[in-house]
Amino acid sequence: MIGICIYGRGGQGGVTLAELVAHAAIAEGKHAQSMPSFGPERRGAPVLAFLRVNERERIKIRAEIAEPDVLVVLDPGLLHVGDVVSRLKKDGTAVVNTKRAHDEMKSKLDVVSKLATVDAMRIANKVLGLPIVNTTMIGALIKATGIVKLESLEEPMEERFGKVAMKNIETMRKAYDETVVS
Amino acid sequence: MGGEKLGWKDLEIGAVVTEPGSASAYKTGDWRSERPVRENEKCIKCGICYIYCPEACIHEDEEGYFESDLYYCKGCGICAHECPRDVIKMVEEVEE
Amino acid sequence: MTKGKIVGLEGSFAVAEAVRMANADVISAYPITPQTHIVERLAEMVADGELDAEFICVESEHSAMSACVGASAAGARVFTCSAGQGLELMHEVLYIPSSMRLPVVAVVANRALSAPLSVWCDHSDAMAIRDIGWIQMFAENNQQAFDLTVCAYRVAEDKEVLFPAMVHLDGFYLSHVIEDMVMPDEEEVVGFIPEYEHPFVLDPDRPVSMGCYGPPFIYSETKKAQEVAFENTKSKILETWKEFGDVFGRHYSPVEKYRMEDARIALLTMGSSGETAMLAVEELREEGKDVGLISLRLWRPFPFKEFRDAVKDVELLVVLDRAISSGMGGPVCSEVKSALYDKRKDLNIVGFIGGLGGRDIPVKGFKYMVNRALEKVKAIERGEEIETEMIGIRE
DSSP states (O other), rough: OOEEEEEEEETTHHHHHHHHHHHHHHHHTTTTEEEEOOOOOOHHHHHHEEEEEEEEOOOOOOOOSOOSSSEEEEEEEGGSOOOOGSSOOOOOOEEEEESOOOHHHHHTTOOOOOOEEEEEHHHHHTTTTSSSOOHHHHHHHHHHOOOOGGGGGGGHHHHHGGGGHHHHHHHHHHHHHHEEEE | OOTTOGGGGGGGGOOOOOOOTTTHHHHHGGSSSSEEEEOOGGGOOOHHHHHHHHHHOEEEOOSOOOOEEETTTTOHHHHHHHHHOEEEEEOOOOOO | OEEEEEEEEHHHHHHHHHHTTTTEEEEEEEETTTTHHHHHHHHHHHHHOOOOOOOOOOOSSHHHHHHHHHHHHHHHHEEEEOOOOHHHHHHHHHHHHHHHOOOOOOEEEEEOOOOOOOSSEEEEHTTTTTTOEEEEESSSSSHHHHHHHHHHHHHHHSSOOOOEEEEETTTTTTTTTTTEEOOOOHHHHHHHSOOOOOOOOOOOTTTOOSSSOOHHHHHHHHHHHHHHHHHHHHHHHHHHHHHHHHHHOOOOOOOEEOOOOOSSEEEEEEEEGHHHHHHHHHHHHHOOOOOEEEEEEEEEOHHHHHHHHHHTTTTTTEEEESOTTTTBBHHHHHHHHHTTTTTTTOOEEEEEEEEGGGGGOHHHHHHHHHHHHHHHHHHHHHTTOOOEEEEEEOO
């Protein structure tokens, strides 16, 4: 089972990210569970969302993910708020939205064994015309982990976004291409 | 009224009462210790007693005077109190 | 054999889908976290024409239940849902459909009670309404939230039942979680819930008086009749679950057992923590402890017989309460003790209170309870009094 924590700010769509990937995984025949960190939604406040994917077995645990295999950081400013990076498992993967060069971020986050970086804000602003990076970061998450296929997101996004689904699929694919992993 | 002798198995689902009109069958006239008596020669047929009766037991007769239905009249005296011409007096019920 | 399509669905949406398939006529509810997604989804279904129902917007939960009582008395199939403080505001009216025998179906997304203000899950709201005379069942996951809502309609409206029924699903842990579940074919669900027909409805051609005044000479008789009828609902609940299993391939029991065949120690939970507790049972088994799990699916009417059977070979029963009965410990623990009083003097029962106001109980929390209960048994054997322990509390 893979446990993923999505760290973002209220309004950035971290919960939606977890839900879309859960739908994609379930459509692929996997078992998945998306769970918001519960609470009143406040725009801008740090928010955690959780996602579990298991290829074979039903997911029974119902608790927050204390030690994630993967950490998705939607806003680089959050790396200095709270201590989420230290929760990551030793061999875990961090997927970070950043304008910094990959190597620079790699040396900053030297505790992380595997790092994926992408300038999701630039891509989202260009493709969607909005500074909302959740669907963009799905591309980076898939590049870093292969947790689901890119195509599997098409249907959940069409269901969720209707007319603007195509742009969200495009921004996801663009991020997939641009994400650097090492 | 009735129902004092019913056992729990006699009750309908949810203690529903299926016989309509049980409220109108109930003789509230038994509650009365004084009865309204009218001197209709003073009556101006204003209908104030009819309006104020809390039991709605006062009705208009063919000549336009009002009378109380003693099956329901509880003898509260509101009609007598409200009558602008002192037509109605409350008189003690006599022992039968 | 489970028929249907695998879908990813939030617990709240699963409930809304069950209500849509049940083709409810009247929905009246007031939104409150964490129940909100259920009413939002139903309002959307009604607005979009997916469900032909009257959606009555009300100014409070008290009014929501009152509207449901009236609609049900008029012969409509109704639905409402609430949580926490909302359920408490509804409390007064909850007694009306059970005593008037109106099969209202309600779902509660369990939430803590103030103060301090908490929108998060525990069972305080459910425990505060133990005595309302509704059939009450607890769901462990989203599949069960759907299945039990479907069963609730069939049971409640059965001519031999005619009692309101409530499905509890844990707030956030189920109401806001998307997970995979089997969505049955709509025709099969529709076929499983027969047309609703109450013997007494508000009908000008057949006048009846409902909710009459009950003076001392008759009130006790009405309560006796209600209580006997309520206890008799259990056989219909069992029959419905049996038939549900035959049609849909998922089987439910009033007392669910997991690895209980040879268990000497039993953990007892209700609601969404059940599956997490199963993982703890597995780990404790690996450590050589013969532990099993009991989940109370049916809370009212209390399944005395099934519960006593489930614990017949058990020496230690460890009960988790997600609520406090102030001054009395855990409400579930008190009730299971009373269910076993005079029946099992040899059984040690150790109660814990935890998971209050949305505090997670991870696998290690359940393992702690079992290990701590084993220590407490030694204290009991030394003749010491033991107290209900609240777990995970910072000193």
